[in-house]
Amino acid sequence: MTLICVPVFVNSQTDWRHQIDAAQKAGADLVELRADTATPEEALAALAHGPLKKLVTLRSTDEGGKDSRSDAARAELLSAALDRGAALIDIEFAAYQRSSELRALASKAGERAVLSYHNFAQLPADLVARIDAMLAVPNAVVKIAYMPAHLRDTLRAFEFNRRIRAAGRASIVLAMGEHGVISRLLAAYAGQYLTFATTPASGPSAPGQPTVDDLLRTYRFRQQQPNATLFGVIGHPIGHSLSPHLHNAAFAAVGFAGIYVPLLITPDYDSFANAIDDLRTHLRIRGLSITIPHKENAIRYAREHGFTIDPLSQHIGVVNTFDFNQSPPLALNTDYAGSLDALVSAWHGQRESLAGKRIAVLGAGGAARAIVAGLAHYGATVVIYNRTLARAEELAAEFNGKTGKVVAAPWANLCKSCCEAYINCTPLGMYPNIDTCPITESDISFSSETVVFDTVYNPLHTKLLKIAQAHHAKIVTGSEMFIRQAAIQFKHFTGHDAPMDVFRHVMSKKLG
Known part of the structure; x- marks a missing residue:
């Protein structure tokens, strides 16, 4: 011992x-x-x-x-x-x-x-x-x-x-x-x-x-x-990641002999590629979660090494998961899938129920890109609001017509929005800046049928979500999105359905 x-x-x-x-x-x-x-x-x-x-x-x-x-x-x-x-x-x-x-x-x-x-x-x-x-x-x-x-x-x-x-x-x-x-x-x-x-x-x-x-x-x-099976999460920085806490607790819950560890990799592509090669050779690692700033590095590596990549992940242009249990290995994006699953949970529906719904996305960065791609894929009408309109227009043009409709709108028009759901993809409200918020209470009139989804997961209930609750809107936390994307990874890594109650307990404990 x-x-x-x-x-x-x-x-x-x-x-x-x-x-x-x-x-x-x-x-x-x-x-x-x-x-x-x-x-x-x-x-x-x-x-x-x-x-x-x-x-x-x-x-x-x-x-x-x-x-x-x-x-x-x-x-x-x-x-x-x-x-x-x-x-x-x-x-x-x-x-x-x-x-x-x-x-x-x-x-x-x-x-x-x-x-x-x-x-x-x-x-x-x-x-x-x-x-x-x-x-x-x-x-x-x-x-x-x-x-x-x-x-x-x-x-x-x-x-x-x-x-x-x-x-x-x-x-x-x-x-x-x-x-x-x-x-x-x-x-x-x-x-x-x-x-x-x-x-x-x-x-x-x-x-x-x-x-x-x-x-x-x-x-x-x-x-x-x-003989344990090894997994990890790659990022820079990485010490703050909650992924080891979730996956290791879930391994224990389902009786899977796995260990999931944090892996600090410097941001450049060569360091990333060398690290993946070495992890596969020397630790026989079987699966990886990939976070900032390596998601673009990951899809480049996957393309150069003949991984299987699903078409939507190819179009999004980033992946956050490597599954080495398959041959060739699989690269996929669970961010969009976890986000959509979290969103439709508010309607007790499936991803297919997004068809025809009008959904506002706040922000036009990396988090928004994956979510817009997923929403468009499933037929939603998406309105992208961003303070720099040109970025929103560029993102909209890329995904408009991919089953759904995607348009851009000035941030000032947010107060006139009449969407069924609002998704915050900006960092506003994230710890330690918990008093910031992408909207003010006078910007939008939420109803009890409106869904408000904040991709920020720390704190658990952001200022945006508190405003939404005060107006009796349905809310979806960033924690739920994080849990659901991790659950998809867990299924690929282990073959087991993720114990969602364990995931939620860990997140609640860590985020207070």
């Missing part, structure tokens, strides 16, 4: 007792006592506190810590910790190489020694050679931590981990920072000895550490298996 280790800095300025207790309460398996600046007495007192096992670390200034002791003094304190019952002690490989005292200590500790190397600047070109040199030291756990520049660097962590484990040794291989998060989230999947995580009480000791709660609850760390 891969262990979860919480770092706790031990010194006279920190409440290390509370932090150790918090780590135990959170569900950690052991605590790393970062005793860089602690006195020997403080370090040994922390070692004796509480039932959790301890890894004792004196991280030197050479490798990102604050310990300035001599190698001999460091060896003396670590040896005392070993004698007092430390489960593990950390010995930096560079210090091991130059210090006879630390070499003797590593021999004494055997499998209780963690031989470590850290590089906070980069993935060094000679890392494989370093790993092989570390493997020449008998018995010790081999720990590698480095700073990746991109996902390709991060995926090397899985290669390094396999190399160490193939030698019959316990491994800890971590890519740091936001690019490297998956090396931590998937540590149990990869069969690593342990990974590091934080609690609100302790905070991180290195960039990119997740919380214990995230590992246990969102990423089902205890249930991860080496």
Whole structure:
């Protein structure tokens, strides 16, 4: 079983007792006592506190810590910790190489020694050679931590981990920072000895550490298996994404052995293409959700690599889903489908019931494009309102006559609109600008038969939706759109119908 280790800095300025207790309460398996600046007495007192096992670390200034002791003094304190019952002690490989005292200590500790190397600047070109040199030291756990520049660097962590484990040794291989998060989230999947995580009480000791709660609850760390099916969401930025919370909860609900992780990819096409190639080769990833700014990159990649793309997604010109369960792989746009499904739910109908309905779309950007395409495809009459009329006219011209009718209108004419539904595709009202709104109460007269749909999902009830509710209109939240597009992805990824109640519960919990 891969262990979860919480770092706790031990010194006279920190409440290390509370932090150790918090780590135990959170569900950690052991605590790393970062005793860089602690006195020997403080370090040994922390070692004796509480039932959790301890890894004792004196991280030197050479490798990102604050310990300035001599190698001999460091060896003396670590040896005392070993004698007092430390489960593990950390010995930096560079210090091991130059210090006879630390070499003797590593021999004494055997499998209780963690031989470590850290590089906070980069993935060094000679890392494989370093790993092989570390493997020449008998018995010790081999720990590698480095700073990746991109996902390709991060995926090397899985290669390094396999190399160490193939030698019959316990491994800890971590890519740091936001690019490297998956090396931590998937540590149990990869069969690593342990990974590091934080609690609100302790905070991180290195960039990119997740919380214990995230590992246990969102990423089902205890249930991860080496044969799990991997999925992810690609974007830049990506740390805010709710998709991992939805899909992982749904996997658990239907009993599917999948893990869904966030993947930070820089915006350019080459980085995107390299990342997809590497994910397919090195992690055998089976499905991807794709968000801003990569939806155009995704359809370009799909076209260049012979994916199946449905005609409407081709026309929209962006896709947000890759399904590698098929051959050739499938690229599709679930944004428009999820949006239409959310809209027609207000009428208790199907997409076909959109034919002939008059629908106003506010905005002419990327979100509007997919929705306009879908509405036109199903025969609706669409009026696009945008503050820059030329953009609305350009979008209307592209999709007019595709079964339905699409026209553009000046924003000032919105007050004269007589549509059956209004869809906000602008960012107005999105957190943190929750007091903004695309309309004022005097702009439109909503009735109880009007449907008002806001594609903004944070906050759950935007100012626009509150105005609509005050006029007794039917409302559709951006959360419902997000859930329904995710449900379509989930079906493609797993073959199971999505547990919509689970999706809604997660969204409600996350958005308050």
